Amino acid sequence: MFKTNNDHIQQSLYESSEWMSPNVRTKLDKSWAPIFYNHVFCKINEEPFAVLYGKTGKPNFPVNIMLSLEYIKHMKNCNDLELIEDFYFDYLVNYAVGVRTLGEKNLAERTLYYFRERIYGYCLENPNKEDLLFGQFNILLQDFAKEAGISMKEQRTDTMLFMSNIKKAGRISLAYDVLMKALKAVPACKLTIGLSEVLEPDFKTNMLYRTKPQESESKLEILLNLCKEALDILKNAPEAAAEEEIRITERFINEQSTINESNGKLIPKPNNEISASSLQSAYDEEATYRFKSKKGHSGYVLEISETCGDANPFQLITDYAVKANNINDAEILSERLETIKENTGCDDMYVDGGFHSEAVHQQAEANGIKMHLTNMSGTQPTKKIPVTEFDIDEGTKTIIKCPAGHSPIRTSICKGQTTAHFAHGACDSCPMRERCHSKKQVKGCVVRISLKSISVGLERAKMKAHQLENTSKRAGIEGSNSALKRKGMDKLNVRGIIKCDVVSGLKVTVQNIKRFIKYIRGGYAEKKVKLICQGVVAPI
Secondary structure, three states: OOOOOOHHHOOOOOOOOHHOHHHEEEHHOOHHHHHHHHOHHOOOHHHHHHOOOOOOOOOOOOOHHHHHHHHHHHHHOOOOHHHHHHHHHHHHHHOOOOOOOOOOOOHHHEEEEEEEEEHHHHHOOOOOOOOHHHHHHHHHHHHHHHHHHOOEEEEEEEEEEEEOOHHHHOOOHHHHHHHHHHHHOOOHHHHOOOHHHOOOOHHHHHHHHHOOHHHHHHHHHHHHHOOOHHHHHHHHHOOOOOHHHHHHHHHHHHHHHHEOOOOOOEEEEEHHHOOOOOOOOOEOOOOEEEEEEOOEEEEEEEEEEEEEOOOOOOOOOEEEEEOOOOOOOHHHHHHHHHHHOOOOOOOOEOOOOHOOOHHHHHHHHHHOOOOEOOOOOOOOOOOOOOOOOEEEEEOOOEEOOOOOOOHHHHHHHHOOEEEEEEHHHHHOOOOOOOOOOEEOOOEEEEEEHHHHHHHHHHHHHHHOOHHHHHHHHHOOHHHHHHHHHHHHHOEEEOOOOOHHHHHHHHHHHHHHHHHHHHOOOOOOHHHHHHHHOOOOOOOO
């Protein structure tokens, strides 16, 4: 049965702090615990979590305590046993979660597990409903921004790749893992001679660690055919409840192999035919592959946006999302812009070239957000005259004048191109003729430029004019990525996109909590003084 926790509002006669020395009490008041209590614990809205519990039975352990403990776990970067020990014996932790008498409440380790399990189950069963943890993240964000006077008009966005709790595996190692997962579901009485040999102690060593480069394809072929053999047994063994094993093995075989028509055996597909969305781990079906910065990554991608106003005493993360890592950065941002605008009222967004796309610019324009690029993906044209050298009407996209100053005889827009016709005399004697887009025809010379090239050219020109400002505004988000990685974001200890989203949400929220606590305790005083000297912030 769900019940809100208001016990912390009523003062107890037996509060441990009442018996403290005045000096110790002063140190307590200056610690992080009262800040956490007032601005995190007391701001948690427990009502949305009522869907996790029934309407009858024993009341639940307080949600605001359990969620606060999850935040504290990631703040301290500790495990569950250490967290529960702190809850029992660390008065700062007790004070932070509204418990004033040390040892007043008992918390079983399994209670935390059940809470996480309920959140995971709700997210799994209700993918289109409100994200409970994102809702709390937004509540805390609004409170922190109001208390610290943070402007959220200017923001920057970036993505970071991370792994779930899987290993980096080559095709042979992955094949072995899939085979072993399937074999665990095969009844012992159904094992063939070939499959029985897989369970021998030396099989793994010989197959994975004593493989010469020239043998890799043949060994992969052996493992693929063993997987098929195990799959056939599982499909024909009604007593084996192995839906997951059948699904994973069948998917792996389809993605990694083709059938040799001469003998019916499986043969490996070439590496370049393996999709980025193919299975990356036998234990995490949702992980995908992405090649970025000359390095392959298996897992997921985290998008974060944060404030970047110069007058802000510190910056807050304003948005996050976890996606499959083979989804384009621009696609992720175009999906998030509406939410970012709705939650924060963002007007200016600073991003790198990976976020440039027509969809992003259209979505940004629809939400009243101005995009600022530090660079652009793709190769900048060098042989032809840049399209920005032409005088082009921004509204109609028709060419008014060429770079040499000649006006066209007539213009038109057709099939995604702007077309301008010039007289022979204007183009024949032009010194720019060799580099111009002009092509000579019987009745004159014609220039055809795609509308997409015009848009890209204009974006490049704007970017170049403000490149220094855009780069300096965006660069700071790399520090947020680094801070998250140092706290375990580089490789999480969970698997599956939903669990990764839950843990990522906790870690991102904790970054904001730590920054706010540091601000309240005066940790950003030097920046305030510097901004006052620069005239950005008025002195008090």
